[in-house]
Every structure is written in structure tokens, then in C-alpha cells.
Amino acid sequence: MTQTASPPTAVDASAGPLAGFVIADFSRVLAGPYATMLLADMGATVIKVEAPGGDDSRQWIPPHREGVSTYYLSCNRNKHSIVLDLKDEEDLAVAYQIIDSADVLVENFKPGGLARFGLDRDSTARRWPGLIHASITGFGSRGGHDMPGYDLLAQAMSGLMVVTGSPDGPPQRAGVAMFDVITGLHTAVGILGALIERSTSGEGQSLELNLLTSALSGLVNQTTGYAACGNVPMRLGNDHPSLFPYGPFMAADRELVICCGNDAQFRRLTAVLGAPELAEDPRFQHVAERNASRDDLRDRLTSLLATRTAQEWFDALQQQGVPCAPILGIDEGVDLAAQLGLEPVVQAGSAGDAVPLIRHPVDFSRTPVQYPKQPPALDQDREAVLHWLAQRQGETQ
Incomplete structure (x- = not known):
């Protein structure tokens, strides 16, 4: 898949309900990038700041499209990539310039990991009082401070695996990193709420999210059953704990x-x-x-x-x-959505190098989601971002 540098004007070329808002995206892998992609789809300008090695998910192959990880492709369209080594003074200064122009900072470093760069939530609140700082961790900044934030760990420790699978079989993981996705959704919702609040107060605030809390929220009736009446659910296979018939039943052939x-x-x-x-x-x-x-x-x-x-x-x-x-396969599910007129696959990028991806889930009647930019190659937009920063600094002087 050929990826070329974006023209300088591309950084501010978006449209949509969030057009004009700027997101400094320091997040990696899935939860944060999924949240920022949703915001980018809605028109926010998202600057994806990557370490010299790039987002880990770039290396997660198979599967791939022309050598590019489809895991990475799944949550990084409509963004602008720039590589910055925060240990380098000049690169750190560029990071500060990006945040100077940003409404929101999103990061998923370990708690305290950004303090040495002056980018922890307390430091950013002092330097950028109007900034919304969204921090995503695995298990919070208190007792789970040192626990790594992998989705499978949250699946294991939230109870999901215990309630998933056959009654006489072992605990089972979900077929997708569902708590990364749920945390990403919660992050996007939290950011939108904070932006609305800031529109009246004029003040930014910090948001803390973690996989375990999102998991417990996402387990809805299962966790509420324990909290409200002490019920501890176990695996029921494909049965529903509260409804029957509700699941797969064998017909003559399948x-x-x-x-x-x-x-x-x-x-x-x-x-x-x-x-x-x-x-x-x-x-x-x-x-x-x-x-x-x-x-x-x-x-x-x-x-x-x-x-x-x-x-x-x-x-x-x-x-x-x-x-x-x-019961359909992934391929059949996508095909069914197409047959139903849901248009599940969109082309992200220009006609010559567009990448087929799964569409944004929300239809806006007046400000439709657009897909002007395919997921960027590593550091693809450096010159565009630097040009954009220089323009914005000139406008404020």
C-alpha cells in the first residue's frame, strides 16, 4: 500500500460536527486510538504523536494489507502522524507546540510515565488550564498503578472469562479486545462531555479511564447482579442467564x-x-x-x-x-450489512490510494462523517504538521 506525505493544507481540511477541535493523540494500540479515530471521523484534527519505533500495533501481523497491519489500520484513519522522541529537547518542544494548539490530550502511558516530560495531568493543568487531559490505564492510578494495561488481563480479572464458554469447559476470552473498544468508547463520550462543560465554564479538566472499570461497566447485568443482590454468575455456554429460549438451537442441518x-x-x-x-x-x-x-x-x-x-x-x-x-462468519456478517443497505465498508483516503475500512457507526443528518485520509504511515505528516504549527503560531502573534 503506497502512502505519500500529506500536503500542508490537509491538517485542517476536515469537516464534521467536531471540525475546529484539535486532539493531541499520544495514545497507542487500541483503546486510545479507537477513541481518537471516532473523534477524527467526526471532523476533529487529530495529531498522532508516535515514538521513534511507532505505535506497537503497526507490527501486529497477520493479517496485513500490502504489508501494513490491519490491526493498526482499524483505528487510525483520518489522523496525522509525526514522530517525536520526548527525551529530545527539540522534539519535546514540538510536542508542547502541538498541545498549545490542542483542545484535548489523549494518552495511555503508565501512571506517572509522562511526569518527567511535564505532560502528566497536574503539569498540563497548570500549563494549559483549558486543556482536557484524558488518561487511559489498565487498572487505575492507585492500587493498580504498576499493572500493565492489556485487554486480556482485564478480561481475566473482570470476570468476563468466567462467564464466557461452556459450563463444563475452561474460562474463555472474547474473540476481540472488547474492553479496549469499550474503554475507547467511554473515552470518546467523556471527551465530548468535557468539551460541552468547557464551553460554559471555559476550564479544562482531567479524565481518568481504565480497562477494569470500563469492563465492569460493560458487563452490565452480570456485574449489577452481584452488586445489587450478591449473585455470582458462572458460564452458561450460549444460554442467557435471564431469558429462555435465547441462543442457538439445532435445526435439521445447522x-x-x-x-x-x-x-x-x-x-x-x-x-x-x-x-x-x-x-x-x-x-x-x-x-x-x-x-x-x-x-x-x-x-x-x-x-x-x-x-x-x-x-x-x-x-x-x-x-x-x-x-x-x-450464525454467520465475519465475511458473511459484513456482506449481510451491505445487503441491508448499511454500507459497512468505506474507502478512506483519495481515490488513487484509498483503503477499505469499516465505517463510523453514527449517521449524522447534517454533518456526515467523511474519510479523507487513510491511516498514516509512520511520520508521514511531519512536514504538514510542522507547517500547520508555524501557521498557527503566526496567527497568534
């Missing part, structure tokens, strides 16, 4: 996911299956009873579903408003 979130949906399911009497059985009439008798109900449903293929049942159930779905 599994089909069926989701009944209320009694009306269950009645429609039994009608389509040709067994309406199940909905009148006292053991299955209501959610609580179905949960208590799920083994008996599972046997009945499985024997009925075995009479037709998954596709046949899918067509019949869809027509009657019963939530259901085939």
Missing part, C-alpha cells in the same frame, strides 16, 4: 439463533413450530417459569426444529416477527 425476550414472542415461536400448547403449559408460560424449566423446554424445541432446515425456519419465523438469525 444451528439457528432464536431470541424470545418476552411472552408474546414465545407464543409466536410456538405457533410457527406447530406446538401452540407449549405457550399454555404452566412450566413455560412466563419468563421465570421458562428459565426454571429450560432443560425440558430445550428438548421440546430441539425435536420440533429438527424437522426443517435452519433457512426454512428462519424464513418462517421472520415472517411472524420472531427474532432469529443464522
Whole structure:
């Protein structure tokens, strides 16, 4: 994949609901870069400051696109890369100039790791009182101060792995770094909230986020069940702890996911299956009873579903408003979104060197998301960023 230096005017060429805001992005890997990509998609000018070795995720191969890690590509479009060695006085001065122009600083260094450069939250609050400083760690700046911030560690220590997998199998990780992504979403939401507050107070503030707190929030009903009533959940495989039927069921040829979130949906399911009497059985009439008798109900449903293929049942159930779905691969899921008109794949960059990536998840009616810039090569935008800084300094003198 060919990547060329951006023209100087490209740094401020964005549009969207966050056009005009500047993000100094000192974050690496996924949680921070995902947050800043969402902001960049919405029009913020994001300057990606990288150490001489570059973002670690640049090296995470396979898979790759023309030698470039798709992990890196997934969360770095619409940004401008400049390499700065903060231990070098001249580079540190450039970093300060970037923050001089920034509304937000995002970083995921270990707690205290930026203090020697005067970029910790206390130092930035003194030097840039209007700055929003968003800091992401693995386990906070107190007791978890020295714990490395890898998503899998948060999956292990949050309880996610204990509630994921078969009841008689080992704890299981999720198929994606979900707590990095959730923390990135929380970071973006927090930054937007802080920008709104600053618009009235005129003051910046520091935001602290960590993977474990985001994980516990993201586990929603599972963690709340423990906090509110002492319930400690365990692995249920593909079963839902509070709903049944709610999961995959074997048809004649393969599994089909069926989701009944209320009694009306269950009645429609039994009608389509040709067994309406199940909905009148006292053991299955209501959610609580179905949960208590799920083994008996599972046997009945499985024997009925075995009479037709998954596709046949899918067509019949869809027509009657019963939530259901085939189990698809990633490729099939992306293709389905395209068939539904959701346009899941966008081209980031100019026509000659655009990179196909997954679209921003929000549709704006008046200020649509744009994708003018592909994920930058390491230090690709140095000259553009330095030119942009010189222009901004000239404007303030």
C-alpha cells in the first residue's frame, strides 16, 4: 500500500460536527486510538504523536494489507502522524507546540510515565488550564498503578472469562479486545462531555479511564447482579442467564439463533413450530417459569426444529416477527450489512490510494462523517504538521 506525505493544507481540511477541535493523540494500540479515530471521523484534527519505533500495533501481523497491519489500520484513519522522541529537547518542544494548539490530550502511558516530560495531568493543568487531559490505564492510578494495561488481563480479572464458554469447559476470552473498544468508547463520550462543560465554564479538566472499570461497566447485568443482590454468575455456554429460549438451537442441518425476550414472542415461536400448547403449559408460560424449566423446554424445541432446515425456519419465523438469525462468519456478517443497505465498508483516503475500512457507526443528518485520509504511515505528516504549527503560531502573534 503506497502512502505519500500529506500536503500542508490537509491538517485542517476536515469537516464534521467536531471540525475546529484539535486532539493531541499520544495514545497507542487500541483503546486510545479507537477513541481518537471516532473523534477524527467526526471532523476533529487529530495529531498522532508516535515514538521513534511507532505505535506497537503497526507490527501486529497477520493479517496485513500490502504489508501494513490491519490491526493498526482499524483505528487510525483520518489522523496525522509525526514522530517525536520526548527525551529530545527539540522534539519535546514540538510536542508542547502541538498541545498549545490542542483542545484535548489523549494518552495511555503508565501512571506517572509522562511526569518527567511535564505532560502528566497536574503539569498540563497548570500549563494549559483549558486543556482536557484524558488518561487511559489498565487498572487505575492507585492500587493498580504498576499493572500493565492489556485487554486480556482485564478480561481475566473482570470476570468476563468466567462467564464466557461452556459450563463444563475452561474460562474463555472474547474473540476481540472488547474492553479496549469499550474503554475507547467511554473515552470518546467523556471527551465530548468535557468539551460541552468547557464551553460554559471555559476550564479544562482531567479524565481518568481504565480497562477494569470500563469492563465492569460493560458487563452490565452480570456485574449489577452481584452488586445489587450478591449473585455470582458462572458460564452458561450460549444460554442467557435471564431469558429462555435465547441462543442457538439445532435445526435439521445447522444451528439457528432464536431470541424470545418476552411472552408474546414465545407464543409466536410456538405457533410457527406447530406446538401452540407449549405457550399454555404452566412450566413455560412466563419468563421465570421458562428459565426454571429450560432443560425440558430445550428438548421440546430441539425435536420440533429438527424437522426443517435452519433457512426454512428462519424464513418462517421472520415472517411472524420472531427474532432469529443464522450464525454467520465475519465475511458473511459484513456482506449481510451491505445487503441491508448499511454500507459497512468505506474507502478512506483519495481515490488513487484509498483503503477499505469499516465505517463510523453514527449517521449524522447534517454533518456526515467523511474519510479523507487513510491511516498514516509512520511520520508521514511531519512536514504538514510542522507547517500547520508555524501557521498557527503566526496567527497568534
